[in-house]
Amino acid sequence: MTRWQDNLPQDLQDKIAAVDQQIAPQLAKIDEQVLYNQQRVLDLFRENNVGEEDLIGSTGYGYDDVGRAKLEKIYAGYFKTEDAIVKPQITSGTHAIATALFGNLRAGDTLYYITGMPYDTIQEVIGIAGNNVGTMQDYGINFKYTPLTADGNVDFEQVKHELQTDPTIKVVAIQRSRGYAVRDSFTMAKIKPMIALIKEYAPHAVIFVDNCYGEFAETAEPTFFGADMMAGSLYKNPGAGIAKSGGYIVGRKDLVEHAASRLIVPGSGKSEGATYGYMRDFYQGFFMAAHTTGEAIKGAIFTAALLAKMGLDVSPSWDAPRTDLVQTVNFGDPDAMVKFCATIQHYSPMNSFVDPIPSYMDGYEDKIIMASGSFTEGSTIELSSDGPLRPPYCLYIQGGLSYAHVKIAISHAVNDTFYQK
Numbered sequence: 353m354t355r356w357q358d359n360l361p362q363d364l365q366d367k368i369a370a371v372d373q374q375i376a377p378q379l380a381k382i383d384e385q386v387l388y389n390q391q392r393v394l395d396l397f398r399e400n401n402v403g404e405e406d407l408i409g410s411t412g413y414g415y416d417d418v419g420r421a422k423l424e425k426i427y428a429g430y431f432k433t434e435d436a437i438v439k440p441q442i443t444s445g446t447h448a449i450a451t452a453l454f455g456n457l458r459a460g461d462t463l464y465y466i467t468g469m470p471y472d473t474i475q476e477v478i479g480i481a482g483n484n485v486g487t488m489q490d491y492g493i494n495f496k497y498t499p500l501t502a503d504g505n506v507d508f509e510q511v512k513h514e515l516q517t518d519p520t521i522k523v524v525a526i527q528r529s530r531g532y533a534v535r536d537s538f539t540m541a542k543i544k545p546m547i548a549l550i551k552e553y554a555p556h557a558v559i560f561v562d563n564c565y566g567e568f569a570e571t572a573e574p575t576f577f578g579a580d581m582m583a584g585s586l587y588k589n590p591g592a593g594i595a596k597s598g599g600y601i602v603g604r605k606d607l608v609e610h611a612a613s614r615l616i617v618p619g620s621g622k623s624e625g626a627t628y629g630y631m632r633d634f635y636q637g638f639f640m641a642a643h644t645t646g647e648a649i650k651g652a653i654f655t656a657a658l659l660a661k662m663g664l665d666v667s668p669s670w671d672a673p674r675t676d677l678v679q680t681v682n683f684g685d686p687d688a689m690v691k692f693c694a695t696i697q698h699y700s701p702m703n704s705f706v707d708p709i710p711s712y713m714d715g716y717e718d719k720i721i722m723a724s725g726s727f728t729e730g731s732t733i734e735l736s737s738d739g740p741l742r743p744p745y746c747l748y749i750q751g752g753l754s755y756a757h758v759k760i761a762i763s764h765a766v767n768d769t770f771y772q773k
């Protein structure tokens with residue numbers, strides 16, 4: 353029988369076989385977690401009596417959209433929050449986050465990030481990067497952040513000091529995933545004490561979590577431990593590669609209502625916003641999300657183990673606890689980084705025939721290389737790799753609708769980059 357790896361060099365085949373053995377117990381742990389999360393989702397579908405009629409969607413104003421209301425109940429149920437907004441009118445994760453923040457901040461208030469500088473596109477929303485109009489700064493909203501400690505943790509002493517001395521702090525933000533920063537993503541074990549600290553020293557502040565890439569990656573979510581509001585994108589984890597647009601905001605009822613006023617208009621708020629033909633994908637995506645996120649994480653574990661065997665610096669390591677999809681690999685060299693990315697593109701289901709070229713992108717300050725041959729444009733629950741072309745030439749690899757696809761693509765990328773020089 354011919355096998356998928358037969359055309360790879362024997363040395364690489366041996367390494368892959370060793371990795372398979374090494375990571376098997378870790379993959380089994382992910383399977384257990386998927387079962388747990390899948391059951392919770394299934395129970396919510398059952399409790400809410402989801403039927404074909406919920407998948408149809410609405411037009412015009414979108415009032416009395418029963419399917420949308422039910423899906424929002426399912427999201428609120430999964431994340432254990434009072435309310436949720438799930439809409440195709442939310443165009444991205446950045447839009448979901450900006451909507452949640454703008455909706456709950458007023459002139460003179462301060463947005464305070466305790467997890468270091470926020471994700472690149474959020475910096476543009478705040479007005480500290482790019483040259484945009486309509487930023488938080490334009491609206492008189494203040495921003496501050498506390499850099500992480502040298503070992504990549506929240507500086508609890510400094511945060512305590514800020515919370516005690518700055519009465520303008522209205523929203524305290526935590527970014528779960530690392531984004532384009534060289535630091536670990538924050539697991540629930542790390543987020544829990546952050547939330548407890550904020551509650552102790554600034555009990556009236558709103559605790560917001562940028563949950564992009566994090567959903568379904570653990571059996572708990574930040575809202576389980578008292579985060580007041582959270583947002584993310586449907587073309588990451590919760591859409592499972594099936595949702596083609598959209599985002600979500602979950603949290604306390606009043607905070608979600610404020611966000612809805614910002615997203616739509618004061619007055620009709622979240623009751624407006626037709627769902628057109630999106631509902632089937634949103635429901636099916638959320639149903640598949642536990643599984644698909646598991647596939648992507650298993651792919652990341654394989655990637656971490658194989659590239660470490662090739663002598664590269666990877667983070668997280670194959671056996672480290674995970675809380676998101678992101679795998680960083682430090683190439684230390686722009687050529688290897690670009691070459692690896694090119695093979696990921698060539699082993700994608702879409703646009704396998706194009707070559708990724710480093711270039712400037714809206715929302716980002718440095719040149720970015722990006723491989724993404726996804727069914728949904730820019731979808732990073734599908735296998736993609738990207739990173740800014742700046743030292744240490746760190747590639748961010750994430751997603752994968754199936755473990756098999758990740759395994760094949762990564763193995764060939766290793767072959768092209770390190771064996772076919």
Ligand SMILES: *Cc1c(COP(=O)(O)O)cnc(C)c1O
Pocket residue numbers: 444445446447471473527528529530531562564565585
């Ligand atoms: C992806 C991401 C965002 C923004 O999401 P988009 O859908 O790309 O706008 C924000 N924060 C983090 C940590 C992310 O990973």
